Each structure stands twice: as C-alpha cells, then as structure tokens.
Amino acid sequence: MTMTAERDAVAAAKPTSITMAAALNRALADALSQDETVLVFGEDVGTLGGVFRVTDGLAATFGQSRVFDTPLAESAIVGTAIGMAMNGLRPAVEMQFDAFAYPAFEQITSHLAKLHNRTRGRVSLPIVIRIPYGGGIGGVEHHCDSSEAYYTHTPGLRVVTPGTPSDAYALLRQAIECPDPVIFLEPKRRYWSKETAVLDHRSSTVDRAVVRRSGTDVTLIAYGGTVATAMEAAEAARQDGRSVEVIDLRSLSPFDDETVVASLRRTGRAVVVHEASQFGGYGAEVAARLSEQCFHYLEAPILRVAGFDIPYPPPKLEQHHLPSVDRILDAFDRLQWEDTSTLERRST
C-alpha cells in the first residue's frame, strides 16, 4: 500500500485531462487500494463496469469479493450495505439511476440516516450511495430525476454533488472517508466533461462551498450539473456589464452558510439555479435561509431558476425544462437594478 500511495502521489502531482466519469473511477480505485475495508457493489457495477462505466475495470483489479454485482433490488443494496458497515466495512454502492433509488427510500430515511443517532453514536455507517442524477442526456422517463430535496430534508444524511472532474475525485474520496452516510449525487450529463487538473483530495473540504468565479453584482448559486451552466451564464453576463460571482455549493447538506452569506452580503443579489422542480426544491431552502440571514443586504428578492413543477419531460422536450444560460440571464434582468437608487439600502 505504501508503493501504491507513492505512485499515487506522483501521479497526482501531474495535471491530466480527465472526464468526471474517469475521475470518479480513479477515486474509487484509489479508495479501494488504500483501504481494504472499502467495497463497491450494485447493479452491473462488476463485470460491465456500470452503465456509465464509472466502475470500469475495478472488479478485474480488486476482485469479485470487493467489487461485485448484486441481484436487482435497491432496498437490499442499501440495506445490506448498512449491515456491512455495522460490521466494519465501508461500502460505496451505486444506484443505477436516480429514480431507481426510490425503492431504497425506507432504508435510506429510516435506517441509513438514523442508525448513528439511534445508537447514540455507537454504530457508524460510513456508506456512500452514488446516484447518477439529473437530465440533459436524452434519457427517457425515470432516468433524469433530481431528488436532492428528498435527501437534504433528511437529517443524518450528508448530501454532496460535484460540479467538476477534480471535485468529483476529491469529494468522492472524502465521502468514502467520511464516518457519516453520504448521498453522492453525480450529475450524469457532466460525466463526459473534461478538465485538466491535479487529482488530490486533501486540498479542499467536502462540506465547504467554493467560489468558482468572483464578482460584485450578483451571487449565482449552483451545484452539480448546473455549475457549468452558471459559469457560462456568468461569462455571458460579463458581456452585459454584470459582474457575477458563481458559487458551487458542493455540499448541499450541511449547507455552508459562511461562504454564501459572505458573498451575498457583498453583492446584495442572488440567483439559485437547479434542475429539480422549483416547488419545495432545494433552492427554496437556499432562498429562505439567505433571505433571513441577509435581509438587510438584499437589493432584490432571491430568485430561483429551476425546473418547472412537472414530471421530468421526455427527451425531446427536456431542453425547455432545464435551466439554461438564457433563463439565468433573464433572472439577472429581474433583479430590480433600476430600483436601486430609489430604495434605501437596508444594511445598517
């Protein structure tokens, strides 16, 4: 293991161009090789390497007892992971698509989230549930849900989602090391997006948001699949003369108030953007808590650019549903810029 670690250190030092899927694969491989209690299992994750190939090659490298296919039953995948974790292992399991995690909902909410608390901390469940989530890949019904709001409302779970390949690596490594259960949401339409980066999981912490781009006029809050869209929108807004600060939340629960509040108190305006339906979506929490903490700093209401309040559309209509650069720019326009002078700034 020392040799592997050394080789890793060398490899990590050199920036490489890597997709998010490959970065996740690397994270799993490195975790498997550095900690023999780590296991990877789920539907088609072994021989096939997963339908998105995130587990490609792992069964061959680490053997069928550490990386394996299960029978087709999500509740049992999560439930047996719980039993394994009670017995000292660290399972990182895969749900094949977002909506196919719903059969495991009872195991997730009633046990995974609560067992540590139930036993006054005696039982730890260092489990990662990887879920490819969101749309944008032309998938048919049930293959494109964004269900972060269900998990973030469940105390005891951590919910994390990467926006870039290097974060995908770092956050997954940290999620696997984390003593708490982590719902790890992988924005499937970013699986093939590339970044040239050094893979390293010690330089950032999973529960802090990151300012991806600095700006002074408006804070644009994104996560997972919408981070890239937000960056594009920020760039487009610059051409309209607006300076946009983009925050990538990374950890949806717990929420990093410090970073976001600091930004919003500087800019006075915020837009939060996600794919999930707006009503009761994660953006509601973001808007509600920021409105409360930054009330006197706000020049305009916090706007949400989110999916409509409809079931996820069929492939040919999904472009209308997904938050687009245009829709974000429209939201910027609605941030009451013209009113600024006529209103007292409420900050004391």
Add this chain to the structure above:
Amino acid sequence: MTMTAERDAVAAAKPTSITMAAALNRALADALSQDETVLVFGEDVGTLGGVFRVTDGLAATFGQSRVFDTPLAESAIVGTAIGMAMNGLRPAVEMQFDAFAYPAFEQITSHLAKLHNRTRGRVSLPIVIRIPYGGGIGGVEHHCDSSEAYYTHTPGLRVVTPGTPSDAYALLRQAIECPDPVIFLEPKRRYWSKETAVLDHRSSTVDRAVVRRSGTDVTLIAYGGTVATAMEAAEAARQDGRSVEVIDLRSLSPFDDETVVASLRRTGRAVVVHEASQFGGYGAEVAARLSEQCFHYLEAPILRVAGFDIPYPPPKLEQHHLPSVDRILDAFDRLQWEDTSTLERRST
C-alpha cells in the same frame, strides 16, 4: 342512495361536537355510501377499524369487499390502488404511520404522481393516501415523522392536511372526489381534538387556504397539527398587544398564493410554523415564494418555527422539538419591530 343523501343533508345541518378522528370516519362512511366505486383498504383498517379507529365500523357497514385488510406491504397497497383506479375505482388507502409509507415511495413518486401525465391525461388516478403524520403523542421512533416536504416536492401529487375536525371532514370528502391523487396527511395528535360544527364539504374548497383569525401585525402560517398551536400563540400575542393573522394552508400543494400573499402584503411580517425539520422543510418553500412575491412589503425576514434538523426525538424529549407557543412568540419578537421607523417601507 337518495335516501342516504337526504339523511345526510339533515344530519349535516345540525352542528355536532365531533373529534377529528370521528369526522374522518364520517367522511369515509359518507363517501362509501354515496359512491360505490370508493374502497377503503390497508393494514388493520377492516376488522380492527384502524389503529386510530378512523375506519371503525366501516367494514361491518360496507362489507369486506369494500373495506378490507391487506397483507402487510405498503408498496403493494399503493401499487394495487393504482391498478384499481386504472379500472375505475376510487381507493382511499391508509398508511398506518408516516414512516411506514416510505416503502411505497417508489410507487408514489414514479407512478401515482406521474401516470396521468405519462398518458396525456388518459389515465386518472383518483386515489387518496391517508397518512397519520407528525408527533406529539409520545410515539416511539418512526411513528412521528412529518414527511410533507417529500410529497409536496413531487409534481402530480396534491397534498392536503386538515387543522380542524370540520375541515377534516370536508377535505377528505373533497380529496376522495378529486380526480388527482391526494396525499392526505392527518395530524395524529389532533385526532381527539373536538369541534362543534356542521359537517359539510361543499362550502369550502380543498385548494384554498383559510384565514382562521384576522390580524394586522403579522401573518402566522400553519397547517395540520400546528394550526391549533398557532391559534393559541395568536391569542397569547394579543395579550402582548400584537394582532396576529392566522392562516391555515390546508392545501400544501398546490399552494394558495393569493390568500397568503394578500395577508402578508397587509401585515408585512410572517412566521411559518411546522413540526418537520426546518432544513429543506415545507416552510422553506413558503418563505422563499413569499419573500419573492412580497419583497417590497416585508418589514422583516420571514421566519420559520420548525422542528430541529434532527431525527424525530424519543417521546420524553419530543416537547423540545415541537414548535411551541413560546417559540412562536419568540419568533414574533424577532420580527424587528423596533427597526420599523428607521427603515423605508419598501412598498411602492
């Protein structure tokens, strides 16, 4: 059926003192007698009459083919209800406790909520899922969850919860008549609260909020189990010289913007109160959408009085978790009354 209807009309005209559980029982009985496609089933709802006795006597009156016990499997209860509704029946099923609806989560989110949309309206699912929810009855773990946020974030579902016995009757009757699937949340700690009222389900509509008490200083938004608490808090606040308007939402989804926004634009201050954990809770949506729609009318941020971000506590500690009158009064105190004069009122 005409005779029954007439008898009902007579009975309904006379105000009677009735508990919420009895009002719900009446609603089911009246629906069963007036529409022969209505069915009631679930765990222990037949012979036993339900663990809360809400279905007491129905099997005896309407027979085992319309009111019956099922095997113990919530996913199948909801799933078979879907099949029955596809075949022209109107099932009103019971989940025994809130957390025990989770095994049915996939059927609820992936089918119940979506089948009408999936078939371009050809299939209707007039199904009611009754769920006793919330705490305050000294129930052990898993018997006290408030999961409205999961359902309200799921497009295609209606989510309704009564705050009083007469509403329990009216809303349940309307839910059963509704062509859409309805998650009907019964605040179990109010099952035995009484009201003297005329039971009638035509005079109010299920998707409108109701102003339970008029006031001018602050809008207090509650639903289900917290309505009574809110009314108490409003009364207590009156003694502090504050005039509180209490709104009982009744329909959590869809949300009645009109009624609530009108109130808030008058009062300029709002508190929303629920038992569920605050983070990502239903109150976040209320606060976010009202902040947006009433931005220039707000004297203070919208505050949420909600459960902590913890698993539901054991019986002996639940009083610390549940929103209390005191906690609501404290929230009123934090509504920045002293700042009023120093701030420009932002309404135009």
Add this chain to the structure above:
Amino acid sequence: MTFLAPVGNDAGAGGGGESDRFLPSEIPMALLDPAGRVLPSSELAMPPADVLLELYRQMVLGRRFDSQATALTKQGRLAVYPSARGQEACEIGAVLALRPQDWLFPTYRDSMAIVARGVDPVEALTLLRGDWHCGYDPYVHNVAPQCTPLATNTVHAVGLAHAARIKGEDTVALVMLGDGGTSEGDTHEALNFAAVWKAPVVFLIQNNGYAISVPLSKQTAAPSLAHKGIGYGVRSVKIDGNDPAAVYATVDAAIRSAAAGDGPVLIEAITYRIEAHTNADDASRYRDPAEVQAWLARDPVSRLRAHLTERGLLDDDAVAAIESAAEDRAGELRRRMNVDSELDPADLFRYVYAAQTPALARQARELAEEIDRAEEQR
C-alpha cells in the same frame, strides 16, 4: 403428531400435503422441440392450426418491427431501443392468448407485444422516440403504459385484476417481467396480494438469462424462478419460452383458470435475448458470442416455421407473403418515423393535474413567452 391441527389459529393451516400442485415441472414444458417436431406426452394442449399460423405470422411481423426499431436508433430516430429479438415466442404467444377484455402490463422490452396487441407502432414507439412517456391510450387495447421501474407494474396488474373481480367483470391481467425484475420487492408483494385475493393475474417471467449484464446465477440461487410461486400459494409453470406453441398454450390455460376464479398463475418462460440489452449496451463485455450462437439454434420463429411446413400448413409462398407484409409494415414504420414529430411544449403543463393549477398556467405562459422571444431573436 397431529397436535397442531385442532387449534383455532390458522397458523398451522395448509401443510405440505398440497404443495405439489404449486411446483413447476423439473424440465421446462414444451410442445415443439427446436427443430419443430412435436414432443410426446406434454401436459399442454397443442393450439389449433389457425392459431399456430397466426403465431407464426405475428412473430415474423414482430421480429421485423424489432429490427426496424433497432435500425431507427442508428439513425437517431429513437432515443433508445431494447430489443426483444429471440423472445418472439413469449412476446407474441402471450398476447395472442389474451382475450379482448384482458389487460396487458408490459415492460420497456415488450414493444413487440404491444404492437401485436393492436397498438399503432408509432404510438408504441413514442416513449422510445423521446416524444412522450406513453404514446397510446391504454384503454383502447387494454395495454398499460410500458413500465420502466422494474417490477412496479406487477402490483398494478394485481390491482386492476382485483378491481375487475370486485366489479364482477371477467378480466384477467397479464403482467410481464424479466428475470432481474423478480428480485425486486414489488414482485413478491404482488404475488402475495394476488394469491391472498385470488386475483385473476398471470405473471409471465421472460427469463432471458440476464439483467443487463448480470447473469441469472448472480440473480437467484433457486432451482428455478417458477419455484417462487409456492411461497405464495401461486400455481407455477416452467416452460420453454422459445416454443411459441407452448407459450400460447400455457398462457391460454392460465388465463382460463384465472378467469374461472382459481387465482393467479406464475409462468417462467426460459428464453434468451439475442441482441444487447439496448442499442446503447455492449453485450460483449459480459457474454460469450458462442452462447448467442447456441441460442440462435433454438430460434422460435424458424422452429414454428419448420413445424408448420412439416405439417403442410405453410408453404414457401405463404412464408414469402408474410415476409413481404412484414417488409411493407417496416417500410411504413420507417417512413412515419422519419417524419419529425410535432411536439407542443405546452403539453408539459397540461396533464400534471386533471385541471391546470394557476402556478402551472403561469409557468406555461412563461415558457411560451420565452420561446416566442427566442424565435424573434432568430
């Protein structure tokens, strides 16, 4: 040792005595061997000649439909297509055994069955084309929408069938599922509810040996999937799923018995998917081409053709006529699928609830305005 019997609790009821009637045969039942020869001493009744001919015709049409659909994925005309090639005996045999009033609950793989049931092929492909989640009206041919979340349709079928009984209607529900789908909790709950309610449901497991890449040996350790039935008190049959005559005869008998009030039936049909899981899958990652070859030798279509030819019920002309009809339909389908579908984004907001809510009406307006603005800018 009868001391448990007299006690009132029905906990001791049942007993192994009648167990056997629930268990499948050791060897899959069949009527025709792979060469189309009639097998002796089967428990199944050979379907009449006209049924066999119709089975053959529909299988040829179905296979051609299936290959056309696969071709359409290559041209980007379908978002995805899960082929049922090799499973024609199940797809067609089951559907032809259904009576008009019966219901079919298909999965994503059963487009062929849906078309055989009478659904317009373009409507059947609406889901996989990416136009809408379901393109047909379920009530026209009594076909539920194709189900994607595995095994979740099993409980729907039980509910629909039980409702029919409550209403006094003579309707049986046939639900299809795969070997993988048998591992989901819903399958278990459905079999149990169906048995307790004596609901007229036929469960048809197409055991094609794989759930995507996962072989049956990683899915179950049971002697067979049909052996699950006894755990619910459901009569179970294991059949050769590549023998169209056997599939028809078994489903037909199951439907009659379910309709007669004898409760649900579980059928395990042993078959094989010749293509990859979908066009997006790479089957070479998990199975040996030799295995596919071996199964090609057990092809359901040529098996029935051999049988019918041998019996003089089919000649080269008739074969050619059926093939040409299949070709015509495929051409027609190609033509229709090559026309860009007209989709109305406003549909996104139309069917969420029976009546559009004010919030959805507003969102629909916002989207319409956005689209207008975008078009103006062009």
Add this chain to the structure above:
Amino acid sequence: MTFLAPVGNDAGAGGGGESDRFLPSEIPMALLDPAGRVLPSSELAMPPADVLLELYRQMVLGRRFDSQATALTKQGRLAVYPSARGQEACEIGAVLALRPQDWLFPTYRDSMAIVARGVDPVEALTLLRGDWHCGYDPYVHNVAPQCTPLATNTVHAVGLAHAARIKGEDTVALVMLGDGGTSEGDTHEALNFAAVWKAPVVFLIQNNGYAISVPLSKQTAAPSLAHKGIGYGVRSVKIDGNDPAAVYATVDAAIRSAAAGDGPVLIEAITYRIEAHTNADDASRYRDPAEVQAWLARDPVSRLRAHLTERGLLDDDAVAAIESAAEDRAGELRRRMNVDSELDPADLFRYVYAAQTPALARQARELAEEIDRAEEQR
C-alpha cells in the same frame, strides 16, 4: 427432453430435482408434545439436559420480565410494550443457540430475547420507555437495535453476515421477524441476497398467527411461510414454535450449517401471542378468547417444566428457586424503572453526525437558552 441443458445460459440451471431439500416438512417438527412427552422419530436432536434446564430457567425469567414490562405500561413507566408472552420458546430457544460471536437482529417484540442475550433490562427497555431509540451498545452483546419498520432488519442481517464472510470471520446473523413481516418486499430481497451470497444468516419467523389484527389467512395463501424458502434456494424448516427444545435444536443446527458455509436457513416457528399486540391494542376486536385458551394449553413453559420434571431433572425446589430469582429480577427492574431517567436535551443534537455541524451546534445552543429562560421564569 434434455434439449435445454447444453446451452450456456444458466437460465436452465437448477431444475426441480433437488427441490425437496429446500421444502419444509408437512407437519411442524417438534421434540416435545404439549404435555412435555418426547415425540418419536424426530429429525431433531434433543438438546442435552443442561441446555434444557437453562432454557427453562431463561423462559421463566423472560416471562416474568415480560409481565413486569406490561405492568410498567399501566404505571406509565413505559410508553408502550409489545408482549411476547406465549412466544418464550422462540425468544429464548433462539438466543441460547447463538454463539457469543453471532449477531441477533431483533424486532420491537423481542425484548425478552435481548435480555436473554445479556443486555441489561433497563437498557433493553430504553426504547419503549421513551428515553432514547436504543439504550444498549449493539457491540457489547452483538445485538442490533430493535427494529420497528417491519422486515427492514432482514437485509441488515444479510449484510452483516456477508461482511463477516468477506472478513473471514466465523459469525452468523440471526434475524427475527413476524408472520406479517414476511409480506414486506425487504424479506424477499433479504432471502434472495442471502441465498445468492450464501451468507450465514438464519431467518426466524415467529408465526404467531396475527399481524396486529390481521390473521394469517389474510396475510398469505401459501401452504406455509416456510415454503417461501425454495423460491430463493434457501433451506426451510417448519417447527413447533412452542416447543423450546425444538426451537433450540433447529436454530442450533441452522447456525452450525450456516457457519459451515452451507448458506442461509429459513425457520418458521408456529407460535401464538397470548397478550394483545401491545398494551394499547384491544385484541377482543379481532380474536376469540377461546382461541387464546386453546393456545394456553400449549404453553411452552409448562411444557418444558413437565418434561424436565418427568425426567427428574427439575423438582419443586428448583422450580421455586427459579421463580424466586425471576421475582427478584422483576423487583429490581421495577425499582430501577421507577427512578425517573435523567435525560439531556443536548443529546438530540449530539449523534446526528459523527461531528456536530455548525447548524446543529447553533440549534443546540438555542434550545439550551430556551430551557434556561423557561427555568428562570419558573
């Protein structure tokens, strides 16, 4: 008719030939009849005398514990209590057969079993007292927290057992469930995973005839619950669950065989709950008192006492000594339960995550301040 055999797809594997080894006996296996007489020709091995004596002692202690707990509900000292009276043979027989390294996965009804395993009775009752969700450290006696959502503990047991195998440890997991719990999807998924993985798990169904008010006849139409095993390739046994010797012998054999790598075992123990579902339930609404009477005649405790007395292994003095020990423990429990428990509201925020989040720290502070304010106002 062997044509299916040579094909590579393992879909045709198994076959009914070996079916029988998975099926339970027709009549529940037993060692002792209700009068305590040894039954002839059983497949089970009679436990040695010292084990029988310990079984008896623990059943008496367990029953007294159970009645004490029921009494505590009346005094408001427990929030709720689901009694296992009448099920002592299962509760005790199963636990005594466990080796120290094995794990027990109990339900809400199995407090008696937990105490027999060595858990302090007050800690065992912490959940039902309303103090916390689980009062004991699961790792001290290898006892998982009592499980309330039905059947959800079955998959945990499979995971823990499989993990032990992966780690090369000799650990078996015994999971308890009720007849009602067998209808939940998780039970099915657990049996299937256990069989495919050959996980060392013993599933013990205490079939007490009711799920709250719902009788077995509305729960299943199967010949027996043990008949479910074959559908997963799990060996299954049906036993007289009121015969402590049979329960012990069966669980003991099952644990040995699971530990030896022979895979999981499913045991259906036919028993009866004498009390209502919980103290809050009214059993008269759904069952006939005569039924209870009939089952009282099959009492597990008196059955074993009769047997031991007959064999000269137990005399009146020994019986009295055990009863007096049970009385002492009950008194001790009563005394300890009558002391108001000291609860720290800050605990609500302590164990949600391994390290307290800033948000929870803030909420804990807010609550502490609120409590301080309230106390000042008094």
